[in-house]
Amino acid sequence: MSRTTTHARPAGAAMVGAVALAALLLAGCASLEPGGSPDDPVSSDDSPGPTPSPTEEPPAEPVTADLTIVVDATGEGATQTFTLTCSPDGGDHPDPAAACAALAQAGVEAFAPTPRGVACTEQWGGPQVATVQGTVDGEQISARFDRTNGCEISRWDRLAPVFGPDAGLV
Numbered sequence: 811m812s813r814t815t816t817h818a819r820p821a822g823a824a825m826v827g828a829v830a831l832a833a834l835l836l837a838g839c840a841s842l843e844p845g846g847s848p849d850d851p852v853s854s855d856d857s858p859g860p861t862p863s864p865t866e867e868p869p870a871e872p873v874t875a876d877l878t879i880v881v882d883a884t885g886e887g888a889t890q891t892f893t894l895t896c897s898p899d900g901g902d903h904p905d906p907a908a909a910c911a912a913l914a915q916a917g918v919e920a921f922a923p924t925p926r927g928v929a930c931t932e933q934w935g936g937p938q939v940a941t942v943q944g945t946v947d948g949e950q951i952s953a954r955f956d957r958t959n960g961c962e963i964s965r966w967d968r969l970a971p972v973f974g975p976d977a978g979l980v
Contacts, residue, residue: 870914872897877944877951879903881973885937892974894944904974912971918946920968921953924961931960938966940973 875896882889893901896910903909913920921942924930935957943952955973957963970977 870911870917873910873914873917873947875910875913875944875946877901877942877946877972879972879974880941881977882937882939883977885939890974890976894972904976905971908971909974912969913946916968918949918951920965921946921951923953924965928961930962933960933963934958935963935966938973938977940966940977942969942972 873896875894877894879892879894880889881892892903894903894906894909895901896906896913899906899910938957940955941953942955945951955962955966955969957966966973
């Protein structure tokens with residue numbers, strides 16, 4: 811009686827093969843216009859123009875804002891206070907254009923507190939604390955920001971230019 815032995819491939823090898831096959835298939839994909847070749851770029855008179863790359867965010871609509879920002883960059887109580895207006899950009903903020911652009915990109919939702927019950931990474935991002943009060947797009951804002959865990963670091967990072975260049979971050 812003869813015995814047949816089969817060798818099972820490790821699951822990781824199958825995954826690598828599948829990924830390689832998908833990459834090859836995608837590399838060979840091209841759209842053809844009538845009379846075109848795979849090397850010709852696809853063109854159309856009614857194309858919407860260049861699309862942003864995946865790492866670029868589309869430009870945000872301008873935002874109107876009238877804010878007072880208080881930043882404690884060291885966590886020791888020494889604060890800096892800025893005023894910021896947007897549309898037109900102004901106030902005594904050190905870089906109102908960057909701050910207004912960050913506000914426009916993040917939207918008023920960036921001022922919402924982290925919801926209760928959300929799991930956040932247990933990491934400490936630094937002693938910085940900021941408060942922001944005023945209006946953004948007609949909505950009253952009163953928010954506190956710090957860097958005490960992963961959720962709060964993300965909130966801070968979305969609006970970092972609002973807190974000014976001396977917010978204690980390297």
